[in-house]
Amino acid sequence: MGSLNGNYEQYGAFEAKFLTLGDAAIVVQFGETIGPRTHDRVRQLAEYLERHPFAGMIEYVPSFLSVAVYYEPYALLLAHAGDEEPSAKNADPGGIAVRLLTDILAKLQASSQTQARIVEIPVCYGGELGPDLPEVAAHHGLTEQEVIEIHASADYLVYMLGFAPGFAYLGGLSERIATPRRQTPRLAIPAGTVGIAGDQTGVYPIVTPGGWQLIGKTPEPLFLPAAMPPTLLKAGDIVRFRPITRAEFDSREVGAR
Amino acid sequence: MSLVIVKPGLLTTVQDLGRYGVQKFGVIVSGAMDAFALRAANLLVGNEEHEAGLEITMIGPEIYFSDAALISVCGGDLSPTLNGRELPPWRTVLAPEGSRLRFGPIKSGCRAYLAVAGGLDVPPRMDSRSTYLRAGLGGHEGRALQAGDRLATGVPSPGGRRLAEMLANGAQGSDAAVSGWSVASDLLPSYSASPTLRTVAGQESELFDEDSRRRFFGEAFTVRTESDRMGYRLAGGALRLKAQRDLISAAVTFGTVQVPPDGQPIVLMADRQTTGGYPKLAQVISADLPLLAQTNLGGQVRFRAVSLQEAQEQYLNREKGIRALRSGLAQLQTNRNGKVIAHGE
CATH class of the missing domain: 3.30.1360.40 (Gyrase A; domain 2)
Structure with missing residues (x-):
């Protein structure tokens, strides 16, 4: 007992x-x-x-x-x-x-039998959608392209959701692109923005203030208030980021609205 | 029946008892800050406790009732008047067609709750009608009410209709009819401008240095003006950890007292995030959350440590009180002769 x-x-x-x-x-x-x-x-x-x-x-x-x-x-x-x-x-x-x-x-098993679900999130990196990409690259002495490749080549485990509806705490960011938060937080980060803070990476599901380094944006909505479950991700999922062009981002974002 | 918002007041939102079951997706609970007051107001108009009502903050709205309505105002005393006459709180009131509800200066507390028989009929989102302001979700169009908004009400319950009939039979002309019954005074939370809040230990109590823990329970803390539905930000002597530690984010709840690195405690309220990473020094007991929710900006609070046993006892006493209120009203509806209802324990 x-x-x-x-x-x-x-x-x-x-x-x-x-x-x-x-x-x-x-x-x-x-x-x-x-x-x-x-x-x-x-x-x-x-x-x-x-x-x-x-x-x-x-x-x-x-x-x-x-x-x-x-x-x-x-x-x-x-x-x-x-x-x-x-x-x-x-x-x-x-x-x-x-x-x-x-x-x-007492009824749980030594290890889980469930297979993790893999969720692919398309991201348009850099430019006005990811204004801190140059800073992140400079911080590590990498090119922007290298940062994108490192970020998009890993499998990230969704440990938990919290902070905002649909916000996933992801494990698995490479130390090679781990970057400290910005000195001054931004007051409003657009929904869908992909960021890095320390050894964490994540996607802002709704407009939120925050100090993350912003490296890109996804057209995929992460918070779906009319659906059940109301989020794209859930704890236990595996996330893969897939780089997309600005043209693809624009077409998908327009298509979603 | 509908309510028309003539003036919105400072922050008037549709709230029920909260959005449960979706915190695991990061969706916050929301709901009434003073849940006791909303539950009482609902019961007084024959509603289920969890129906949606209005949470009225500091500066009240002006509301026009298109038809006769059975209403109740509970919680903080913001000097409510109906058609120019003082509206007594914690009672059932039959407002005639075309009534105007207004509010005036704050006499006590800072949040009043308006319940209307049938509840406010806004579309439920994830099983709740509460307004989640930051996500623009729930309530009336996901936002605070504005002038010109029109809110529909649901169908009053049979109990609510009987209460309305009883009041209509005793009514004088076209005036509002006010019930002889009210919530028993021993059931009301001991609202105060400077309450002492009972707490149980937080998960990281032991990480704070001796001096900080002593001061937390010994000194008064002022409610800072940045406080809102998300959290009450307090000012006092800085509270320090024995050694700086980075904590791993974990679940929090209504009443969690967390301390960020600046040493000024924050008590998490209805619109809290689902998880947090600051050390949790204490936890305000459920029974005392209404006291904090009714403490206005600039007010002072003190904390007192109690055992989990006492916290649970207070919780259960409050629930038994609510049940007594509910059964008292039910009896009234059947007997039609009662005057006094709902004694607490």
């Missing part, structure tokens, strides 16, 4: 620890460093909760190391404590959530 003492313990196939996030959420954390192994565990728990949400659960949010599970404490008590009218004194909805999650962890 899990506890909230903050220590890693063995649950079925792997170690995890439980943390509180206020009085209506529990976090299950699988490790301390970002990597495919921890990600696989995060993904397995997320997929299980997607298919088998427990009564009283509201939603779950996967991130690099952990899954946050939000619940409605009163509904959780009603469903799992066996009381018709739960008493507030001595009730422990958080403890119930930990117990339910402990049982779920």
